[in-house]
Amino acid sequence: MDGARPRPYSGRMPSTVLFDLDGTLTDPAPGIIGSFRKALADLGHEPPPYETLGWIIGPALRLSFPKVMGEGADAEAAVERYRVHYRAGGMYDLTLYPGMMDAVTAIGTASERMFVCTAKPEPYAIPIVERFGYAPHFQRVYGAALDGSLESRNRASIPPIP
Numbered sequence: 001m002d003g004a005r006p007r008p009y010s011g012r013m014p015s016t017v018l019f020d021l022d023g024t025l026t027d028p029a030p031g032i033i034g035s036f037r038k039a040l041a042d043l044g045h046e047p048p049p050y051e052t053l054g055w056i057i058g059p060a061l062r063l064s065f066p067k068v069m070g071e072g073a074d075a076e077a078a079v080e081r082y083r084v085h086y087r088a089g090g091m092y093d094l095t096l097y098p099g100m101m102d103a104v105t106a107i108g109t110a111s112e113r114m115f116v117c118t119a120k121p122e123p124y125a126i127p128i129v130e131r132f133g134y135a136p137h138f139q140r141v142y143g144a145a146l147d148g149s150l151e152s153r154n155r156a157s158i159p160p161i162p
Contacts, residue, residue, distance in 0.1 A: 033056065
């Protein structure tokens with residue numbers, strides 16, 4: 001920190017509110033984990049059980065695939081296979097958290113602007129926000145680039161495989 005002390009909460013809603021998509025507005029586990037497992041199978045790898053793959057939600061897939069496939073594996077090929085399955089319907093295989101739409105609506109009435117800011121690639125994030133009814137509440141959806149240019153390259157951010 002720069003030495004500045006945070007101001008005490010004033011009780012007022014901030015004028016701008018940012019929401020994450022995965023894990024905040026939606027539970028994307030079925031689509032992400034399912035597409036990940038299908039990509040592994042496409043490339044001849046035995047997919048780990050669904051229940052053990054929750055850790056892949058969040059980190060960049062380019063970093064997650066080698067954890068399962070082994071170092072030196074073709075992560076780009078795995079990401080491409082993942083995207084085939086994800087675009088074919090996995091991106092919509094999710095659930096909305098109970099009460100989240102009501103919360104977004106209430107926060108929207110008390111703030112001036114709201115945005116979705118996500119690590120999910122923008123070409124997937126925008127249609128998800130639209131399809132599940134969140135779009136009217138947000139001024140814009142910001143997401144990652146498909147080419148990985150905005151991804152963290154920090155392998156330490158990925159937990160070890162359980």
